[in-house]
Amino acid sequence: MNNIKIDSTDRQILRELQDNAELGITELAARVNLSSTPCWRRVQKLQDAGVIRKQVVLLDPAKVGLNVSVFVHIKTRNHSHAWYVNFAEKIAHYDEVAEFYRMSGEYDYLMRIVVADIAAFDRFYKRLVEETPDLSDVTSSFAMEQIKYTTALPI
Numbered sequence: 001m002n003n004i005k006i007d008s009t010d011r012q013i014l015r016e017l018q019d020n021a022e023l024g025i026t027e028l029a030a031r032v033n034l035s036s037t038p039c040w041r042r043v044q045k046l047q048d049a050g051v052i053r054k055q056v057v058l059l060d061p062a063k064v065g066l067n068v069s070v071f072v073h074i075k076t077r078n079h080s081h082a083w084y085v086n087f088a089e090k091i092a093h094y095d096e097v098a099e100f101y102r103m104s105g106e107y108d109y110l111m112r113i114v115v116a117d118i119a120a121f122d123r124f125y126k127r128l129v130e131e132t133p134d135l136s137d138v139t140s141s142f143a144m145e146q147i148k149y150t151t152a153l154p155i
Contacts, residue, residue, distance in 0.1 A: 004045070004046075004049040006046075006051065006155075009034065009042065010042055010046060010051075011155050012031075012032045013028065013032050013042055013043060013046070014046065014051070014052070014153075014155055015152075015155060016028055016031050016032065017043075017052065017055075018151070018152040018153065018155075019152065021055040021056075025039055025040045025043070028043070058151065061114055065116050066114045066115060066116055067116060067117065068114070068115050068116065068117055068118065068120070068121060068142065068143075069098075069113070069142070069143040069146065070112070070113040070114075070115070070121050070140050070141065070142050070143070071110065071111070071112055071113075071140070071141045071143065072110070072111040072112075072113055072125075072128075072138060072139070072140050072141075073106075073107040073109075073110055073137075073138070073139040073140075073141070074107060074108055074109040074110070074111070074135060074137070074138055074139075075106075075107055075108050075135070075136045075137035075138075076108050076109070076135055076136060077134045077135075077136045078133075078134035079108070083134065084102070087109075087132060088100070090131065090132065094124065094127075094128070096113045096114060096115050096120070096121075096124045097111050097112070097113060098112045098113065098114045099111065099112040100112075107137075107139075118142075121140070125138070125140070
């Protein structure tokens with residue numbers, strides 16, 4: 001079911017759930033002007049189609065001691081598929097990596113790292129460069145202030 005048709009009611013359901021995934025079906029149905037059963041069926045359809053991948057709890061990083069966000073830009077000398085697969089697999093095991101992208105442009109990869117402090121980032125950085133051959137440039141930018149952050153998609 002890759003090509004699911006999403007109508008305006010589905011979009012309204014998705015907006016409501018992006019804002020608060022804890023809504024019960026009765027409350028969600030009332031907000032989107034449906035009765036409970038049709039609303040539940042629509043949510044199930046969206047889940048079955050993979051539109052709704054999962055429901056999570058969003059934490060406040062500062063309140064759990066993760067006060068530092070670092071954006072790490074990486075250039076590599078090796079662009080083989082095998083190197084990429086190995087690198088991606090390795091990065092998947094680094095808990096500090098919140099986001100990881102293969103990029104176009106000047107840098108090959110971009111990571112967002114979340115750590116408690118600069119010393120924790122330094123430990124991450126040293127481990128990364130020691131364990132990863134063929135990195136030609138690793139540039140880090142520390143976020144001074146988070147101005148906007150959302151997980152909600154503009155649907």
